[in-house]
Amino acid sequence: MTLNQQKVLLGITGSIAAYKTCELVRQLRQDGAQVQIVMTEAAKKFVSPMVLEALSGRPAREALFDRSAEMTMSHIELARWADLVLIAPASANCLARLAMGIADDLLSTICLATRAPVMIAPAMNTVMWEHPATQENVATLRRRGVTVLEPEIGEQACGEVGAGRMQEPEDLKEALLSLAVPQDLQGIQALVTAGPTRERIDPARFISNFSTGHMGCATADALLNRGAQVTLVCGPITLDPPEGAQVIHVTCADEMLQAVEQHGRECQLLIAAAAVADWRVRKSSADKIKKKDTPPTLALEPTADLLSAVATWDMRPYLVGFAAETEDLIENARAKLQAKGADLIVANLIGDNFGFGDVDSQLEVVSIDETHSIGPASKSMLARDLVEYIAARLGSPASIIDFNARAQHKNTSAG
Numbered sequence: 001m002t003l004n005q006q007k008v009l010l011g012i013t014g015s016i017a018a019y020k021t022c023e024l025v026r027q028l029r030q031d032g033a034q035v036q037i038v039m040t041e042a043a044k045k046f047v048s049p050m051v052l053e054a055l056s057g058r059p060a061r062e063a064l065f066d067r068s069a070e071m072t073m074s075h076i077e078l079a080r081w082a083d084l085v086l087i088a089p090a091s092a093n094c095l096a097r098l099a100m101g102i103a104d105d106l107l108s109t110i111c112l113a114t115r116a117p118v119m120i121a122p123a124m125n126t127v128m129w130e131h132p133a134t135q136e137n138v139a140t141l142r143r144r145g146v147t148v149l150e151p152e153i154g155e156q157a158c159g160e161v162g163a164g165r166m167q168e169p170e171d172l173k174e175a176l177l178s179l180a181v182p183q184d185l186q187g188i189q190a191l192v193t194a195g196p197t198r199e200r201i202d203p204a205r206f207i208s209n210f211s212t213g214h215m216g217c218a219t220a221d222a223l224l225n226r227g228a229q230v231t232l233v234c235g236p237i238t239l240d241p242p243e244g245a246q247v248i249h250v251t252c253a254d255e256m257l258q259a260v261e262q263h264g265r266e267c268q269l270l271i272a273a274a275a276v277a278d279w280r281v282r283k284s285s286a287d288k289i290k291k292k293d294t295p296p297t298l299a300l301e302p303t304a305d306l307l308s309a310v311a312t313w314d315m316r317p318y319l320v321g322f323a324a325e326t327e328d329l330i331e332n333a334r335a336k337l338q339a340k341g342a343d344l345i346v347a348n349l350i351g352d353n354f355g356f357g358d359v360d361s362q363l364e365v366v367s368i369d370e371t372h373s374i375g376p377a378s379k380s381m382l383a384r385d386l387v388e389y390i391a392a393r394l395g396s397p398a399s400i401i402d403f404n405a406r407a408q409h410k411n412t413s414a415g
C-alpha cells in the first residue's frame with residue numbers, strides 16, 4: 001500500500017520539530033502523494049516556506065485572507081481537495097485551538113471545513129504535553145474522531161527528557177497509510193470519456209455543446225485516487241486533466257469512438273461522461289461558407305453511439321453512462337440504461353443556467369435494481385462518492401474479472 005495519488009494537506013505549526021517536515025514532505029512525495037502545505041505564522045519562524053514549496057512542488061498557503069491565493073483555490077476548496085489532513089508538528093496551542101473549534105487562521109478553518117480524516121502529530125515540551133489542559137484537549141479531539149498520535153519519549157530540544165518529541169517522518173507516513181483512501185480499484189484499468197465533441201461545418205465553424213469536462217476529469221481523478229489505472233479520452237476542454245491519467249485528446253465523435261475502440265478493450269471499467277454530439281454534418285465544406293451566400297441548410301447524420309457500441313463487445317467492461325436531462329430525470333435514465341445496455345446511468349438535471357461547469361450538482365445513479373442519490377455537492381465530491389459507489393457495486397477487483405466473464409457470456413448468448 002502506498003499514498004499514490006492521495007491528496008495530503010500538511011499543516012505545520014510553530015514548534016522546533018517543524019524542521020523535520022522537509023524530510024516528511026520528501027517521503028510523502030516519493031510515495032506518490034500530492035502534498036499541499038498550510039503553515040501558521042509561527043511555523044514560518046522554524047522552517048522556510050520556500051524550501052517546503054520546492055519540495056512539495058506547490059505554493060505553500062499561509063494566510064486566510066490572501067486574495068490572490070483564494071482566487072486559485074479558496075480555503076473551502078482546499079478543505080474539499082484533501083483526502084487526508086496531517087498536522088505535523090502540532091503545538092500545544094494548535095491542539096487547544098482545534099479542541100475549541102476556533103477558526104481564525106487558514107489551518108484551523110480548514111480543519112473545521114474538511115470532511116477528510118484529520119491526523120495530528122503533537123510536538124512540545126514534556127510538561128506542556130502532560131498538562132491536564134493539553135490532555136483534556138487531546139481527549140476531546142479523539143472523541144470527535146481525530147487521530148492524535150502519541151509523541152515519542154526522548155531528549156527534547158529544550159533539554160528536558162520525556163514525552164513530547166514529534167514522531168519521525170517515516171512513522172508519520174506509515175500512520176497516514178492507515179487513514180488513506182482504500183485502494184480497492186488497484187489492478188483495474190478504467191477508461192473515462194470527458195468533455196464535448198466538435199463536429200465540423202467548415203474550416204471555421206463546428207457544432208458542439210456546453211460540456212466543460214469537469215465531471216469526467218473529476219471522475220478520472222477519483223478513480224486514480226482509489227488505485228485504478230486511468231485512460232482519459234477527452235474532447236476539447238480548457239481544464240488541466242488529472243495528474244497520473246493517460247490522456248488522449250480527440251475532437252469529434254468519430255475520433256472519440258476510435259480512441260475508445262483502441263484503448264477500451266483492455267479495460268474492466270468504462271465511464272462515458274463525455275457529451276458526445278448526436279449528429280454531425282453530412283458533408284462539411286472544404287472552404288469557409290461565406291456570409292453573403294444564402295444561409296446554409298445543414299444536412300445532419302447521426303454519430304455512432306459509443307456507449308451502445310461498447311455494450312455489444314464480446315468482452316466488455318463494466319459500463320457506466322451519464323444522462324444530462326432537462327426533465328423526467330429518472331424515467332429517462334432508466335430508458336437509457338435499457339436502450340444502451342449499460343450497467344449504471346448517472347443522471348443529472350441541466351438547464352439554461354445550471355448543470356455545466358464547476359458548479360454544485362446532484363446525481364441520481366440508476367441501475368437495474370435501485371436508484372441511488374448523490375449530492376448536492378461540488379463535482380469533485382460527487383465524483384468521489386460516485387466512484388466509491390461503483391467500487392462497492394463491483395466488489396473486489398476479482399469480481400470485476402468475474403463480471404467480464406459474465407458479460408462475455410451474456411453477449412455471446414444474446415447472439
Ligand code: CTP
Binds near residue numbers: 273278323
Ligand atoms: N453517448 C455516447 N455516444 C453518443 C451519444 C451519447 O456514448 N453518440 C453517451 C454519453 O457519453 C452518455 C450517454 O450516452 O454517457 C447518454 O448521453 P446523452 O447525451 O444524455 O443521451 P443521448 O443518447 O444522446 O440521448 P438524448 O440526447 O436524446 O437525451
